[in-house]
Amino acid sequence: MGTHEFMKQPVSDWMKAEGPDSDIVISTRVRLARNITGAPFPMLCTNFQALDVFEKVEHAVSLPKLQELGPFEWVALNDLDPLEKKALVEKHLISPNFASEARYGAVFLSANESISVMVNEEDHLRIQCLSSGFQLSETFQKASCIDDAIDSKLEYAFDEKCGYLTSCPTNVGTGMRASVMMHLPALVLMKQINHMVHAVTQVGLAVRGIYGEGSEALGNLFQISNQITLGQSEEEIIEHLYQVASQLIDHERQARERMLQANNPRTIDRIFRSLGILSHAYIIDSKEALQRLSDVRLGVDMGYISGLSSGVLKELMVLTQPGFLQVEAGSALSPEERDMHRAQMIRQRLDQANRESTGKQD
Amino acid sequence: MVCQDCGKRPSTLHFTKIVNGEKSEYHLCEACAREKGDVIPGTPNGFSIHNLLSGLMDFESVTKGASKAPQQLRCDTCGLTYLQFSKLGRFGCADCYTNFRHKLEPLLKRIHGNTSHNGKIPRRIGGEFRFKREINRLKLLMMQAIDQEEFERAAQIRDQVRAIESQWKREMS
Ligand SMILES: [Zn+2]
Numbered sequence: 095m096g097t098h099e100f101m102k103q104p105v106s107d108w109m110k111a112e113g114p115d116s117d118i119v120i121s122t123r124v125r126l127a128r129n130i131t132g133a134p135f136p137m138l139c140t141n142f143q144a145l146d147v148f149e150k151v152e153h154a155v156s157l158p159k160l161q162e163l164g165p166f167e168w169v170a171l172n173d174l175d176p177l178e179k180k181a182l183v184e185k186h187l188i189s190p191n192f193a194s195e196a197r198y199g200a201v202f203l204s205a206n207e208s209i210s211v212m213v214n215e216e217d218h219l220r221i222q223c224l225s226s227g228f229q230l231s232e233t234f235q236k237a238s239c240i241d242d243a244i245d246s247k248l249e250y251a252f253d254e255k256c257g258y259l260t261s262c263p264t265n266v267g268t269g270m271r272a273s274v275m276m277h278l279p280a281l282v283l284m285k286q287i288n289h290m291v292h293a294v295t296q297v298g299l300a301v302r303g304i305y306g307e308g309s310e311a312l313g314n315l316f317q318i319s320n321q322i323t324l325g326q327s328e329e330e331i332i333e334h335l336y337q338v339a340s341q342l343i344d345h346e347r348q349a350r351e352r353m354l355q356a357n358n359p360r361t362i363d364r365i366f367r368s369l370g371i372l373s374h375a376y377i378i379d380s381k382e383a384l385q386r387l388s389d390v391r392l393g394v395d396m397g398y399i400s401g402l403s404s405g406v407l408k409e410l411m412v413l414t415q416p417g418f419l420q421v422e423a424g425s426a427l428s429p430e431e432r433d434m435h436r437a438q439m440i441r442q443r444l445d446q447a448n449r450e451s452t453g454k455q456d
Numbered sequence: 457m458v459c460q461d462c463g464k465r466p467s468t469l470h471f472t473k474i475v476n477g478e479k480s481e482y483h484l485c486e487a488c489a490r491e492k493g494d495v496i497p498g499t500p501n502g503f504s505i506h507n508l509l510s511g512l513m514d515f516e517s518v519t520k521g522a523s524k525a526p527q528q529l530r531c532d533t534c535g536l537t538y539l540q541f542s543k544l545g546r547f548g549c550a551d552c553y554t555n556f557r558h559k560l561e562p563l564l565k566r567i568h569g570n571t572s573h574n575g576k577i578p579r580r581i582g583g584e585f586r587f588k589r590e591i592n593r594l595k596l597l598m599m600q601a602i603d604q605e606e607f608e609r610a611a612q613i614r615d616q617v618r619a620i621e622s623q624w625k626r627e628m629s
Protein backbone atom coordinates (compact mmCIF):
# COMPACT_ATOMS: atom_id res chain seq x y z
CA MET A 95 0.00 0.00 0.00
CA GLY A 96 0.98 3.58 -0.47
CA THR A 97 2.67 3.10 -3.81
CA HIS A 98 -0.26 4.21 -5.93
CA GLU A 99 -0.27 7.81 -7.12
CA PHE A 100 -3.92 8.27 -6.14
CA MET A 101 -3.07 7.57 -2.49
CA LYS A 102 -0.51 10.33 -2.30
CA GLN A 103 -2.93 13.19 -2.66
CA PRO A 104 -6.33 13.29 -1.06
CA VAL A 105 -7.70 15.80 -3.55
CA SER A 106 -7.41 15.15 -7.27
CA ASP A 107 -5.33 17.65 -9.23
CA TRP A 108 -8.15 18.41 -11.67
CA MET A 109 -10.28 19.54 -8.75
CA LYS A 110 -7.83 22.17 -7.62
CA ALA A 111 -8.31 24.19 -10.79
CA GLU A 112 -10.93 26.94 -10.67
CA GLY A 113 -13.40 26.16 -13.44
CA PRO A 114 -16.06 28.42 -14.97
CA ASP A 115 -18.94 29.34 -12.61
CA SER A 116 -17.14 27.52 -9.83
CA ASP A 117 -18.96 29.58 -7.19
CA ILE A 118 -21.94 27.31 -7.92
CA VAL A 119 -20.87 24.40 -10.11
CA ILE A 120 -18.32 22.28 -8.27
CA SER A 121 -17.64 19.84 -11.06
CA THR A 122 -18.78 18.38 -14.37
CA ARG A 123 -18.76 14.70 -15.20
CA VAL A 124 -19.36 12.76 -18.42
CA ARG A 125 -19.54 8.98 -18.43
CA LEU A 126 -19.75 6.71 -21.48
CA ALA A 127 -20.83 3.08 -21.10
CA ARG A 128 -19.33 0.70 -23.67
CA ASN A 129 -19.19 -3.06 -24.17
CA ILE A 130 -17.01 -5.05 -26.48
CA THR A 131 -18.24 -7.77 -28.81
CA GLY A 132 -17.64 -11.44 -28.17
CA ALA A 133 -18.26 -11.65 -24.42
CA PRO A 134 -21.46 -11.43 -22.36
CA PHE A 135 -21.84 -8.34 -20.17
CA PRO A 136 -19.89 -8.58 -16.88
CA MET A 137 -22.91 -9.85 -14.89
CA LEU A 138 -22.94 -13.07 -16.97
CA CYS A 139 -19.27 -13.28 -17.85
CA THR A 140 -17.45 -16.36 -16.68
CA ASN A 141 -14.27 -15.58 -14.78
CA PHE A 142 -12.41 -16.67 -17.86
CA GLN A 143 -14.30 -14.18 -20.05
CA ALA A 144 -13.93 -11.39 -17.48
CA LEU A 145 -10.18 -11.97 -17.46
CA ASP A 146 -10.18 -11.89 -21.25
CA VAL A 147 -11.92 -8.49 -21.26
CA PHE A 148 -9.49 -7.25 -18.60
CA GLU A 149 -6.51 -8.28 -20.74
CA LYS A 150 -7.94 -6.93 -23.99
CA VAL A 151 -8.57 -3.51 -22.46
CA GLU A 152 -5.19 -3.47 -20.73
CA HIS A 153 -3.62 -4.10 -24.11
CA ALA A 154 -5.76 -1.49 -25.89
CA VAL A 155 -4.96 1.29 -23.45
CA SER A 156 -1.24 0.58 -23.51
CA LEU A 157 -1.07 1.67 -27.15
CA PRO A 158 0.51 5.02 -28.05
CA LYS A 159 -2.74 6.74 -29.02
CA LEU A 160 -3.93 6.89 -25.41
CA GLN A 161 -0.55 7.31 -23.82
CA GLU A 162 -0.22 10.51 -25.87
CA LEU A 163 -3.01 11.98 -23.75
CA GLY A 164 -0.72 11.99 -20.72
CA PRO A 165 0.53 9.66 -18.02
CA PHE A 166 -1.86 6.93 -16.92
CA GLU A 167 -1.81 4.19 -14.35
CA TRP A 168 -3.43 0.75 -14.83
CA VAL A 169 -4.76 -0.38 -11.47
CA ALA A 170 -6.10 -3.92 -10.98
CA LEU A 171 -8.71 -3.92 -8.21
CA ASN A 172 -7.43 -7.21 -6.86
CA ASP A 173 -4.17 -5.51 -5.96
CA LEU A 174 -5.85 -2.90 -3.76
CA ASP A 175 -6.60 -3.13 -0.06
CA PRO A 176 -10.03 -2.02 1.23
CA LEU A 177 -8.84 1.46 2.26
CA GLU A 178 -7.35 2.12 -1.15
CA LYS A 179 -10.63 1.11 -2.77
CA LYS A 180 -12.53 3.39 -0.42
CA ALA A 181 -10.31 6.33 -1.33
CA LEU A 182 -11.06 5.75 -5.04
CA VAL A 183 -14.79 5.64 -4.28
CA GLU A 184 -14.70 8.88 -2.33
CA LYS A 185 -12.76 10.60 -5.06
CA HIS A 186 -15.65 9.52 -7.35
CA LEU A 187 -13.16 7.63 -9.50
CA ILE A 188 -14.91 4.28 -9.13
CA SER A 189 -18.41 3.31 -8.02
CA PRO A 190 -19.09 1.65 -4.64
CA ASN A 191 -20.52 -1.51 -6.23
CA PHE A 192 -17.52 -1.81 -8.47
CA ALA A 193 -15.17 -1.61 -5.49
CA SER A 194 -16.92 -4.45 -3.68
CA GLU A 195 -18.20 -6.74 -6.42
CA ALA A 196 -16.19 -6.56 -9.62
CA ARG A 197 -14.52 -9.65 -10.99
CA TYR A 198 -11.25 -8.87 -12.74
CA GLY A 199 -12.08 -5.20 -12.26
CA ALA A 200 -9.53 -2.58 -13.18
CA VAL A 201 -9.35 1.16 -13.47
CA PHE A 202 -7.26 3.04 -15.97
CA LEU A 203 -6.47 6.34 -14.34
CA SER A 204 -4.86 9.54 -15.61
CA ALA A 205 -2.24 11.20 -13.41
CA ASN A 206 -4.42 14.20 -12.57
CA GLU A 207 -7.36 11.82 -12.07
CA SER A 208 -9.61 13.68 -14.50
CA ILE A 209 -9.94 10.54 -16.65
CA SER A 210 -10.82 7.11 -15.34
CA VAL A 211 -11.88 4.04 -17.27
CA MET A 212 -13.50 1.31 -15.20
CA VAL A 213 -13.17 -2.19 -16.62
CA ASN A 214 -15.70 -4.95 -15.85
CA GLU A 215 -18.11 -2.74 -13.96
CA GLU A 216 -21.77 -3.16 -14.93
CA ASP A 217 -20.53 -2.73 -18.50
CA HIS A 218 -17.16 -3.82 -19.86
CA LEU A 219 -16.05 -0.19 -20.00
CA ARG A 220 -17.11 2.93 -18.21
CA ILE A 221 -15.18 5.91 -19.53
CA GLN A 222 -15.41 8.83 -17.16
CA CYS A 223 -14.08 12.38 -17.44
CA LEU A 224 -14.26 14.96 -14.68
CA SER A 225 -13.65 18.70 -14.83
CA SER A 226 -13.70 21.50 -12.35
CA GLY A 227 -16.59 23.95 -12.63
CA PHE A 228 -19.16 24.12 -15.42
CA GLN A 229 -17.55 22.58 -18.55
CA LEU A 230 -20.01 20.24 -20.24
CA SER A 231 -18.88 20.43 -23.88
CA GLU A 232 -15.19 20.30 -23.03
CA THR A 233 -15.68 17.31 -20.76
CA PHE A 234 -17.72 15.47 -23.37
CA GLN A 235 -15.07 16.15 -26.02
CA LYS A 236 -12.45 14.65 -23.76
CA ALA A 237 -14.51 11.53 -23.03
CA SER A 238 -15.27 11.15 -26.72
CA CYS A 239 -11.59 11.37 -27.50
CA ILE A 240 -10.76 8.51 -25.10
CA ASP A 241 -13.69 6.61 -26.62
CA ASP A 242 -12.27 7.04 -30.15
CA ALA A 243 -8.85 5.87 -29.05
CA ILE A 244 -10.25 2.67 -27.50
CA ASP A 245 -12.62 2.20 -30.46
CA SER A 246 -9.63 2.05 -32.76
CA LYS A 247 -8.40 -1.07 -30.95
CA LEU A 248 -11.51 -2.87 -29.69
CA GLU A 249 -14.79 -3.71 -31.38
CA TYR A 250 -17.72 -2.16 -29.53
CA ALA A 251 -21.12 -3.83 -29.19
CA PHE A 252 -23.30 -1.55 -31.32
CA ASP A 253 -26.64 -1.85 -33.06
CA GLU A 254 -27.81 0.49 -35.81
CA LYS A 255 -31.19 0.93 -34.18
CA CYS A 256 -30.34 0.81 -30.47
CA GLY A 257 -26.88 2.39 -30.57
CA TYR A 258 -24.23 1.37 -28.05
CA LEU A 259 -25.52 -1.72 -26.26
CA THR A 260 -25.39 -1.65 -22.49
CA SER A 261 -26.28 -4.04 -19.71
CA CYS A 262 -29.01 -1.73 -18.41
CA PRO A 263 -31.59 -0.49 -20.92
CA THR A 264 -31.57 2.94 -19.25
CA ASN A 265 -28.09 3.52 -20.71
CA VAL A 266 -28.55 2.19 -24.23
CA GLY A 267 -28.03 4.48 -27.22
CA THR A 268 -25.35 7.02 -26.48
CA GLY A 269 -24.38 5.22 -23.26
CA MET A 270 -23.78 8.71 -21.95
CA ARG A 271 -24.55 10.14 -18.55
CA ALA A 272 -23.54 13.79 -18.23
CA SER A 273 -23.86 15.53 -14.90
CA VAL A 274 -23.02 18.69 -13.01
CA MET A 275 -22.53 18.85 -9.26
CA MET A 276 -24.03 22.09 -7.97
CA HIS A 277 -23.82 23.86 -4.64
CA LEU A 278 -27.26 25.45 -4.14
CA PRO A 279 -27.39 26.72 -0.54
CA ALA A 280 -29.37 29.91 -1.24
CA LEU A 281 -32.14 28.03 -3.06
CA VAL A 282 -32.31 25.66 -0.09
CA LEU A 283 -32.34 28.48 2.49
CA MET A 284 -34.95 30.42 0.52
CA LYS A 285 -37.04 27.24 0.33
CA GLN A 286 -37.14 27.31 -3.46
CA ILE A 287 -35.26 24.10 -4.00
CA ASN A 288 -38.21 21.69 -4.09
CA HIS A 289 -39.89 23.79 -6.71
CA MET A 290 -36.67 23.86 -8.76
CA VAL A 291 -36.05 20.14 -8.42
CA HIS A 292 -39.58 19.45 -9.56
CA ALA A 293 -39.18 21.71 -12.59
CA VAL A 294 -35.91 20.02 -13.56
CA THR A 295 -37.36 16.52 -13.35
CA GLN A 296 -40.21 17.64 -15.62
CA VAL A 297 -37.80 18.24 -18.48
CA GLY A 298 -36.24 14.79 -18.55
CA LEU A 299 -33.34 15.38 -16.17
CA ALA A 300 -32.61 13.71 -12.83
CA VAL A 301 -31.67 15.46 -9.59
CA ARG A 302 -30.17 13.79 -6.59
CA GLY A 303 -28.23 14.66 -3.48
CA ILE A 304 -24.53 13.89 -3.69
CA TYR A 305 -23.99 12.58 -0.22
CA GLY A 306 -26.51 10.88 2.01
CA GLU A 307 -29.34 8.51 1.26
CA GLY A 308 -32.32 9.10 -0.97
CA SER A 309 -33.31 12.67 -1.64
CA GLU A 310 -31.63 14.16 1.41
CA ALA A 311 -28.94 16.42 0.04
CA LEU A 312 -26.09 16.83 2.52
CA GLY A 313 -24.06 19.98 2.18
CA ASN A 314 -26.61 21.43 -0.27
CA LEU A 315 -24.88 19.57 -3.08
CA PHE A 316 -27.04 18.40 -5.96
CA GLN A 317 -26.24 16.40 -9.03
CA ILE A 318 -28.20 17.18 -12.19
CA SER A 319 -27.94 14.62 -14.99
CA ASN A 320 -29.61 13.48 -18.19
CA GLN A 321 -32.00 10.55 -17.96
CA ILE A 322 -32.54 9.92 -21.65
CA THR A 323 -29.77 8.21 -23.58
CA LEU A 324 -31.66 7.00 -26.64
CA GLY A 325 -33.01 9.12 -29.49
CA GLN A 326 -31.04 12.29 -28.82
CA SER A 327 -27.50 12.95 -29.99
CA GLU A 328 -24.75 13.54 -27.44
CA GLU A 329 -24.64 17.20 -28.45
CA GLU A 330 -28.38 17.61 -27.92
CA ILE A 331 -28.19 15.98 -24.49
CA ILE A 332 -25.27 18.19 -23.47
CA GLU A 333 -26.98 21.33 -24.77
CA HIS A 334 -30.21 20.56 -22.92
CA LEU A 335 -28.39 19.91 -19.66
CA TYR A 336 -26.35 23.07 -20.20
CA GLN A 337 -29.48 25.19 -20.66
CA VAL A 338 -31.20 23.83 -17.56
CA ALA A 339 -28.11 24.05 -15.35
CA SER A 340 -27.52 27.62 -16.56
CA GLN A 341 -31.01 28.52 -15.41
CA LEU A 342 -30.35 26.95 -12.02
CA ILE A 343 -27.16 28.98 -11.75
CA ASP A 344 -29.15 32.15 -12.48
CA HIS A 345 -31.77 31.28 -9.87
CA GLU A 346 -29.12 30.52 -7.24
CA ARG A 347 -27.35 33.83 -8.00
CA GLN A 348 -30.62 35.71 -7.73
CA ALA A 349 -31.42 34.02 -4.44
CA ARG A 350 -27.96 34.98 -3.12
CA GLU A 351 -28.51 38.52 -4.31
CA ARG A 352 -31.82 38.72 -2.46
CA MET A 353 -30.16 37.31 0.65
CA LEU A 354 -27.47 39.97 0.42
CA GLN A 355 -30.07 42.71 0.08
CA ALA A 356 -32.12 41.35 2.97
CA ASN A 357 -28.90 41.24 5.02
CA ASN A 358 -30.74 39.06 7.51
CA PRO A 359 -28.78 38.82 10.78
CA ARG A 360 -29.90 35.19 11.09
CA THR A 361 -28.22 34.29 7.80
CA ILE A 362 -25.03 36.05 8.82
CA ASP A 363 -25.14 34.41 12.23
CA ARG A 364 -25.58 31.02 10.65
CA ILE A 365 -22.55 31.51 8.39
CA PHE A 366 -20.24 32.73 11.18
CA ARG A 367 -21.60 30.22 13.69
CA SER A 368 -20.64 27.45 11.26
CA LEU A 369 -17.20 28.98 10.78
CA GLY A 370 -16.83 29.13 14.56
CA ILE A 371 -17.80 25.49 15.00
CA LEU A 372 -15.50 24.28 12.24
CA SER A 373 -12.62 26.35 13.65
CA HIS A 374 -13.01 25.09 17.21
CA ALA A 375 -14.97 21.83 17.36
CA TYR A 376 -13.22 18.83 18.86
CA ILE A 377 -15.62 16.18 17.54
CA ILE A 378 -17.63 16.48 14.32
CA ASP A 379 -19.43 13.90 12.18
CA SER A 380 -19.33 14.00 8.39
CA LYS A 381 -22.94 15.10 8.09
CA GLU A 382 -22.48 18.16 10.26
CA ALA A 383 -19.12 18.91 8.69
CA LEU A 384 -20.64 18.97 5.20
CA GLN A 385 -23.48 21.25 6.29
CA ARG A 386 -21.13 23.67 8.09
CA LEU A 387 -18.72 23.70 5.16
CA SER A 388 -21.64 24.56 2.88
CA ASP A 389 -22.58 27.52 5.13
CA VAL A 390 -19.01 28.80 5.21
CA ARG A 391 -18.62 28.38 1.49
CA LEU A 392 -21.76 30.42 0.95
CA GLY A 393 -20.31 33.05 3.31
CA VAL A 394 -17.13 33.19 1.23
CA ASP A 395 -18.99 33.32 -2.11
CA MET A 396 -21.28 36.09 -0.82
CA GLY A 397 -18.35 38.10 0.49
CA TYR A 398 -19.21 37.88 4.20
CA ILE A 399 -16.04 35.92 4.92
CA SER A 400 -12.77 37.09 3.43
CA GLY A 401 -9.33 35.56 3.44
CA LEU A 402 -10.53 32.00 2.98
CA SER A 403 -10.42 30.46 -0.51
CA SER A 404 -13.29 28.32 -1.68
CA GLY A 405 -10.60 25.87 -2.82
CA VAL A 406 -9.79 25.04 0.80
CA LEU A 407 -13.47 24.38 1.47
CA LYS A 408 -13.83 22.21 -1.62
CA GLU A 409 -10.84 20.24 -0.43
CA LEU A 410 -12.30 19.84 3.04
CA MET A 411 -15.58 18.55 1.60
CA VAL A 412 -13.64 15.65 0.10
CA LEU A 413 -11.15 15.25 2.93
CA THR A 414 -13.72 14.85 5.65
CA GLN A 415 -15.21 11.70 4.07
CA PRO A 416 -14.57 8.60 6.22
CA GLY A 417 -12.27 6.72 3.80
CA PHE A 418 -9.87 9.61 3.42
CA LEU A 419 -9.52 10.17 7.12
CA GLN A 420 -8.53 6.56 7.55
CA VAL A 421 -6.12 6.70 4.67
CA GLU A 422 -4.60 9.78 6.21
CA ALA A 423 -4.46 8.21 9.63
CA GLY A 424 -2.95 5.12 8.05
CA SER A 425 -5.32 2.69 9.70
CA ALA A 426 -8.97 1.86 10.23
CA LEU A 427 -10.56 4.19 12.80
CA SER A 428 -13.55 3.77 15.07
CA PRO A 429 -16.42 6.22 14.38
CA GLU A 430 -15.51 8.34 17.41
CA GLU A 431 -11.84 8.43 16.44
CA ARG A 432 -12.91 9.42 12.96
CA ASP A 433 -15.03 12.31 14.21
CA MET A 434 -12.14 13.55 16.36
CA HIS A 435 -9.68 13.16 13.54
CA ARG A 436 -12.02 15.01 11.18
CA ALA A 437 -12.46 17.92 13.58
CA GLN A 438 -8.73 18.15 14.09
CA MET A 439 -8.02 18.18 10.39
CA ILE A 440 -10.61 20.87 9.70
CA ARG A 441 -9.19 23.03 12.52
CA GLN A 442 -5.68 22.66 11.14
CA ARG A 443 -6.64 23.42 7.53
CA LEU A 444 -8.65 26.51 8.49
CA ASP A 445 -5.91 27.72 10.79
CA GLN A 446 -3.31 27.24 8.08
CA ALA A 447 -5.46 29.06 5.48
CA ASN A 448 -6.01 31.84 7.96
CA ARG A 449 -2.29 32.27 8.64
CA GLU A 450 -1.49 32.18 4.91
CA SER A 451 -3.97 34.97 4.18
CA THR A 452 -2.88 37.24 7.04
CA GLY A 453 0.72 36.60 5.99
CA LYS A 454 -0.12 37.88 2.51
CA GLN A 455 -1.65 41.08 3.86
CA ASP A 456 1.47 42.05 5.78
CA MET B 457 -14.81 -16.11 -3.34
CA VAL B 458 -18.20 -14.49 -3.89
CA CYS B 459 -20.83 -15.91 -6.19
CA GLN B 460 -20.17 -14.71 -9.73
CA ASP B 461 -23.87 -14.27 -10.34
CA CYS B 462 -25.21 -12.24 -7.43
CA GLY B 463 -21.79 -11.05 -6.29
CA LYS B 464 -23.05 -11.12 -2.70
CA ARG B 465 -23.26 -14.58 -1.20
CA PRO B 466 -20.20 -16.81 -0.96
CA SER B 467 -19.92 -19.31 -3.78
CA THR B 468 -20.24 -22.90 -2.68
CA LEU B 469 -20.47 -24.61 -6.07
CA HIS B 470 -17.36 -24.62 -8.18
CA PHE B 471 -17.07 -26.38 -11.47
CA THR B 472 -15.38 -26.16 -14.82
CA LYS B 473 -16.97 -26.77 -18.18
CA ILE B 474 -15.19 -27.17 -21.48
CA VAL B 475 -17.11 -26.28 -24.65
CA ASN B 476 -15.29 -26.55 -27.98
CA GLY B 477 -12.00 -26.41 -26.17
CA GLU B 478 -12.90 -23.24 -24.26
CA LYS B 479 -12.68 -23.68 -20.54
CA SER B 480 -15.21 -21.87 -18.38
CA GLU B 481 -15.20 -21.77 -14.61
CA TYR B 482 -18.33 -21.37 -12.54
CA HIS B 483 -18.52 -20.21 -8.95
CA LEU B 484 -22.08 -19.91 -7.76
CA CYS B 485 -23.95 -19.74 -4.50
CA GLU B 486 -26.70 -22.30 -4.01
CA ALA B 487 -29.47 -19.74 -4.31
CA CYS B 488 -28.26 -18.53 -7.68
CA ALA B 489 -27.56 -22.02 -8.95
CA ARG B 490 -31.09 -22.96 -7.99
CA GLU B 491 -32.60 -19.88 -9.58
CA LYS B 492 -30.70 -20.46 -12.79
CA GLY B 493 -32.06 -23.95 -13.09
CA ASP B 494 -30.51 -25.51 -16.15
CA VAL B 495 -29.45 -22.22 -17.64
CA ILE B 496 -25.75 -21.78 -17.39
CA PRO B 497 -24.40 -18.81 -19.32
CA GLY B 498 -22.39 -19.70 -22.37
CA THR B 499 -23.74 -23.23 -22.65
CA PRO B 500 -26.51 -23.31 -25.17
CA ASN B 501 -27.22 -27.00 -24.84
CA GLY B 502 -26.23 -30.30 -23.41
CA PHE B 503 -25.41 -29.18 -19.93
CA SER B 504 -27.79 -29.25 -17.06
CA ILE B 505 -27.03 -28.00 -13.62
CA HIS B 506 -30.09 -29.95 -12.52
CA ASN B 507 -28.27 -33.16 -13.21
CA LEU B 508 -25.17 -31.90 -11.53
CA LEU B 509 -26.92 -30.82 -8.39
CA SER B 510 -29.69 -33.31 -8.03
CA GLY B 511 -27.26 -35.76 -6.55
CA LEU B 512 -26.08 -33.21 -4.01
CA MET B 513 -29.37 -31.88 -2.79
CA ASP B 514 -33.02 -32.29 -3.31
CA PHE B 515 -32.96 -29.97 -6.27
CA GLU B 516 -35.78 -31.29 -8.42
CA SER B 517 -38.32 -30.87 -5.70
CA VAL B 518 -37.28 -27.26 -5.15
CA THR B 519 -37.75 -26.21 -8.76
CA LYS B 520 -40.69 -28.44 -9.60
CA GLY B 521 -43.72 -26.34 -10.37
CA ALA B 522 -41.83 -23.11 -9.79
CA SER B 523 -41.09 -21.98 -13.31
CA LYS B 524 -41.64 -24.69 -15.83
CA ALA B 525 -42.81 -22.45 -18.66
CA PRO B 526 -41.41 -24.27 -21.69
CA GLN B 527 -41.81 -21.55 -24.32
CA GLN B 528 -40.30 -18.87 -22.17
CA LEU B 529 -38.48 -16.19 -24.14
CA ARG B 530 -34.75 -16.71 -23.79
CA CYS B 531 -31.56 -15.28 -25.28
CA ASP B 532 -29.81 -18.15 -27.07
CA THR B 533 -26.41 -16.57 -26.69
CA CYS B 534 -26.21 -15.92 -22.95
CA GLY B 535 -29.12 -18.00 -21.67
CA LEU B 536 -30.89 -15.15 -19.89
CA THR B 537 -34.67 -15.47 -19.92
CA TYR B 538 -36.93 -12.46 -20.33
CA LEU B 539 -38.31 -13.20 -16.90
CA GLN B 540 -34.83 -12.99 -15.39
CA PHE B 541 -34.25 -9.75 -17.27
CA SER B 542 -37.41 -8.20 -15.86
CA LYS B 543 -36.30 -9.15 -12.34
CA LEU B 544 -32.71 -7.97 -12.70
CA GLY B 545 -33.27 -5.00 -15.01
CA ARG B 546 -30.07 -5.98 -16.75
CA PHE B 547 -29.37 -7.73 -20.04
CA GLY B 548 -26.86 -10.55 -20.20
CA CYS B 549 -25.22 -9.85 -23.54
CA ALA B 550 -25.41 -7.73 -26.67
CA ASP B 551 -27.58 -10.33 -28.43
CA CYS B 552 -30.32 -9.94 -25.79
CA TYR B 553 -31.23 -6.76 -27.67
CA THR B 554 -31.92 -8.82 -30.80
CA ASN B 555 -33.49 -11.80 -29.08
CA PHE B 556 -35.88 -9.72 -26.99
CA ARG B 557 -36.45 -7.18 -29.76
CA HIS B 558 -40.26 -7.03 -29.85
CA LYS B 559 -40.53 -6.90 -26.07
CA LEU B 560 -37.96 -4.13 -26.13
CA GLU B 561 -39.68 -1.47 -28.21
CA PRO B 562 -42.38 -0.55 -25.66
CA LEU B 563 -39.82 -0.70 -22.84
CA LEU B 564 -37.38 1.66 -24.56
CA LYS B 565 -40.25 3.93 -25.52
CA ARG B 566 -41.24 4.14 -21.87
CA ILE B 567 -37.72 4.83 -20.61
CA HIS B 568 -36.46 7.16 -23.31
CA GLY B 569 -39.57 8.24 -25.21
CA ASN B 570 -37.76 6.97 -28.26
CA THR B 571 -36.56 3.74 -29.84
CA SER B 572 -33.78 4.65 -32.25
CA HIS B 573 -30.27 5.83 -31.69
CA ASN B 574 -29.37 9.21 -33.04
CA GLY B 575 -25.90 9.80 -31.70
CA LYS B 576 -22.31 8.73 -32.12
CA ILE B 577 -21.34 5.73 -34.25
CA PRO B 578 -18.29 3.50 -33.85
CA ARG B 579 -15.59 3.98 -36.41
CA ARG B 580 -15.82 0.49 -37.88
CA ILE B 581 -19.45 0.81 -39.03
CA GLY B 582 -19.40 4.56 -39.29
CA GLY B 583 -19.07 4.94 -43.06
CA GLU B 584 -21.88 2.85 -44.41
CA PHE B 585 -24.25 3.53 -41.56
CA ARG B 586 -23.78 7.26 -41.81
CA PHE B 587 -24.89 7.13 -45.47
CA LYS B 588 -27.91 5.01 -44.64
CA ARG B 589 -28.98 7.31 -41.86
CA GLU B 590 -28.59 10.46 -43.93
CA ILE B 591 -30.60 8.93 -46.79
CA ASN B 592 -33.39 7.87 -44.42
CA ARG B 593 -33.48 11.33 -42.93
CA LEU B 594 -33.72 12.96 -46.36
CA LYS B 595 -36.41 10.54 -47.53
CA LEU B 596 -38.48 11.50 -44.51
CA LEU B 597 -38.07 15.18 -45.38
CA MET B 598 -39.04 14.38 -48.96
CA MET B 599 -42.27 12.69 -47.86
CA GLN B 600 -43.09 15.69 -45.72
CA ALA B 601 -42.50 18.02 -48.65
CA ILE B 602 -44.78 15.92 -50.85
CA ASP B 603 -47.47 15.91 -48.15
CA GLN B 604 -47.29 19.67 -48.07
CA GLU B 605 -47.36 19.75 -51.89
CA GLU B 606 -43.98 21.43 -52.05
CA PHE B 607 -42.96 19.45 -55.09
CA GLU B 608 -40.03 21.62 -56.04
CA ARG B 609 -38.41 21.10 -52.66
CA ALA B 610 -39.18 17.39 -52.83
CA ALA B 611 -37.39 17.19 -56.17
CA GLN B 612 -34.36 18.97 -54.70
CA ILE B 613 -34.22 16.51 -51.84
CA ARG B 614 -34.56 13.60 -54.28
CA ASP B 615 -31.51 14.88 -56.15
CA GLN B 616 -29.64 15.12 -52.87
CA VAL B 617 -30.52 11.50 -52.07
CA ARG B 618 -29.24 10.41 -55.49
CA ALA B 619 -26.02 12.31 -55.02
CA ILE B 620 -25.41 10.63 -51.67
CA GLU B 621 -26.26 7.21 -53.08
CA SER B 622 -23.76 7.56 -55.88
CA GLN B 623 -21.11 8.84 -53.48
CA TRP B 624 -21.81 5.83 -51.29
CA LYS B 625 -21.34 3.44 -54.24
CA ARG B 626 -18.06 5.13 -55.13
CA GLU B 627 -16.72 4.85 -51.61
CA MET B 628 -17.79 1.27 -51.12
CA SER B 629 -16.27 0.01 -54.39
ZN1 LIG C 1 -25.28 -15.93 -5.94
Ligand SMILES: [Zn+2]
Nearest residue numbers: 531534549552
Ligand atom coordinates in the same frame (compact mmCIF):
# COMPACT_ATOMS: atom_id res chain seq x y z
ZN1 LIG D 1 -28.11 -12.46 -24.12
